[in-house]
Amino acid sequence: MVSERADVVRNRAAVLRSAETLFGHEDPSRVTLARIAQSANVGKATVLRHFGDVSGVVEAVLAPRVSALRDAALTGGPPLGPGAPAREGMHAYADALFDFVLDNRTLIRALEGRRPHAYYANPASQFWISELGRRIHAADPAADADYLAHAVFTAMRADVIDYLRLEQGMTTDRIRAGLHTLLP
Incomplete structure (x- = not known):
């Protein structure tokens, strides 16, 4: 090596x-x-x-944080990691993603505006969406898990959260509660 x-x-x-x-x-x-x-x-x-490019720099800055959340979701303890009841795991995962966006929103906003569909197309987001869809399906097999995963993930865009907080005066607790109502 x-x-x-x-x-x-x-x-x-x-x-x-x-x-x-x-x-x-x-x-x-x-x-x-x-x-x-x-x-x-x-x-x-x-x-x-x-x-x-700049997106590559942003993704590199985010990489260790992405890895930490991915590891917690895949191998950590319940309710975020394996072993929790399906609905509890789904909600814990939504909370973890929401916290991730809050903590990293300036970097995520940098990605959102750099190229078309960058928010959805980068490997980390594809994993987040896929895992969210898997958890939604586990909690409610009759739900359209793929659509709901994309819709909930879109509601967690950093620009959306910033707009709701800064322009609409919503608290993070209110936004978090609203996200949970979107889940089955």
Whole structure:
């Protein structure tokens, strides 16, 4: 196994730190590869080589958080992990996804606006939707689990949650309760 050079590892970490800082403090639509590179003190080509585009950078920043939630859902303890009654597991999973979006909404908003269907097409979202559909089906085999999984996932878009909180004055508790009413 070939290990990465120290400067490659250092540059990658600097890019990820810089991107996280920029997305945490600025309008996600204004964060560019050039700004990430400048903030990380690396060339734009370095960022392109490692991540491809801004969406690749965002996905890399989110990757450890995505893995932690995926692991908890697949192998963690109940009710989020295996072993809980189906309906309880479905609701625990919806809560975990909602919390994930709340905690990562600036990064998720950066993905939502970068390319068509980015919110739904990235591998993490495809897993979230599939797992939500599986849990909905387990809780109610007669439900249209695929449709409901997409509808509930859409209701958890970061831009939707931000709009409801900031423009409509809804509390996160109210939004969370509303999401649960969408589940069978």
